Amino acid sequence: MSYKYHMPTKVFSGKNCIINNSELLAAFGRKAMIVSGRSSAKNNGSQDDVIKALQKENLSYVIFDKVMSNPTIAVSYEGAAFAKEHDVDFIIAIGGGSPLDAAKAMALMVRQDIKQENLFNGKYGSDVLPVIAIPTTAGTGSEVTQYAILTNDAVESKTSIATELIFPKIAFLDATYTKELPVETTINTSIDALSHAVEGMMTVRSSVVSDALAKESIRLFVKCVPAMKAALGKTTGSEVNQSIRENLARCSMLAGMVIAQTGTTIVHGMGYSLTYFKDIDHGRANGLLLAEYLRLVEKEAPDLTGKILAAMSLTTVDDFKTLLETLLGEKEDINKEEIRKFSGKAAKAPNINNCRVRPTEENIKDIYTASF
């Protein structure tokens, strides 16, 4: 069976990996733009570490800290304009998937004059600013993917810029920065990672390489489940200890490597409406839908769900659903009109072509209904 593999990002993982490899930064130029959200990079120590590393190498920097959750196209253009104004040589993106994805979009926009209507058409020149990615959640895997996923009001959903140009040049993974993540965020992001690994295995593009990475990612997730269950109902992140944090960071990075090869499935396509219209966190949205898509897949490809369940050390899709429901807690309400609307949109999502078991619009409705 034919497949492709490509993931050129250099990954450095471990405590103090930024400062320990600061000499690598100087290779990208003299002036950096740090891209982050409003506060987390300042609070979790990551921004300080980046600044120390830049200072050690006598590099200058500017800070663009305006990226919101589910980042907009507008904030990406704004960051790109800021980068041009300050004539920066490279970008250091710190945060969850939102700052990382927005920064990857900015990297393209700084060096190429791309009109908004052409932003997602996949046709780009070859120039781009280098991006260094520092994840401070363990979920999106954006540090090792070629995707920048932006909220796109024109289609009332999220849309991907997908080009190998925006693979980060370097990813620094220091799980220390995730130490104080609230339990709810820890769980939601970990489920995003799980969803990437599981969905990757269910795509038409899965391969021996992506499956090896996915199965390991899934096993790491499962290892962390007892600690996450024990932390349920508590709020402070310190309920989840450092070795669990490190395993979640690995789980997320491996799952990012998976979707860099495979893309995602209808689960992501369906989840985008839950986030866009109902403001449900992205990872949580995937987690709410994943088991019922797995149930559909099981009907046509039981070998495939068998492999996934085996990696989870589970026997049935019901076990899988119960596990996720325990972590996700009380569900949101969804009404028939929403299901109708979201299903119509999901049935047109590009991810549908990527599914080994391709759902009909009716299947999609059933998944939404059974998931809530």
Next chain:
Amino acid sequence: MSYKYHMPTKVFSGKNCIINNSELLAAFGRKAMIVSGRSSAKNNGSQDDVIKALQKENLSYVIFDKVMSNPTIAVSYEGAAFAKEHDVDFIIAIGGGSPLDAAKAMALMVRQDIKQENLFNGKYGSDVLPVIAIPTTAGTGSEVTQYAILTNDAVESKTSIATELIFPKIAFLDATYTKELPVETTINTSIDALSHAVEGMMTVRSSVVSDALAKESIRLFVKCVPAMKAALGKTTGSEVNQSIRENLARCSMLAGMVIAQTGTTIVHGMGYSLTYFKDIDHGRANGLLLAEYLRLVEKEAPDLTGKILAAMSLTTVDDFKTLLETLLGEKEDINKEEIRKFSGKAAKAPNINNCRVRPTEENIKDIYTASF
């Protein structure tokens, strides 16, 4: 635990993957140098496919088909001079590890003026010719590594050029080219791949990523064992069918991705003398030594051998040794003087620093003795 991951090569796998992706060749320039051994690339169809792809893109080419097994430093300089003379823009390397490794050395030598005494010092400029790698055996994984391993008479061994500059830009894996490989070569090269995966897990640099790839590689090897056993004593390669060939190609590529991260262990360090002084095939040399090094590792790190044996679906190191001995058949003789000499050399090999369980010179002697 800290780790690094980097493997930037774009891998395309599947029947006719060269011609189906011929447009990628044109991105590297107008003139290619095809590097191969004397005959196999001409006989197994790979050279024809490359030439068809080059012609389709209106690219010109020259052929350097002088690379011998265990390639010399001299042939690498000779190929580099040929490339300069013909002003080629990129290299297409076809073959087993020998042409691939020699071509990677040439790529560096064409663009940088490196004296022989500095060839292995790890200090290189940044310029290199792009290399496209087409493996026609399933063993070395050279298509996805940053190593060029050359026979080095100055140290009576093999020595590695190791630099990320020589990661191939593209690897095309079409298992069709391995169809007619003799059974003995098929087995020896597959054991080389197994050795890479197993050794990778026993290095100080192993990580969650390299272990995931290694375990999958090992599982693929195990899947192919019955077919290889059944083919024992036969000569023609067609005794091993295409689906086995594809699994071996995957096994080898995954194991190459492993050693790109981890490097190898004392097993390779010890094997080089068997090849240099006794002309024992490289993969076979590793296979002869692997079980007895595993036995040493088991004493200090039974968790580690446990993981490896589990991936092999075996219980004991004895089972592991029996399996390899079945595939390797009658062993060569080795005398005490050879053991003394080879052990002295291996105890100074760089690979020794890479071993999680570091053997003494006495241990190395014991491994040689117990292996033969």
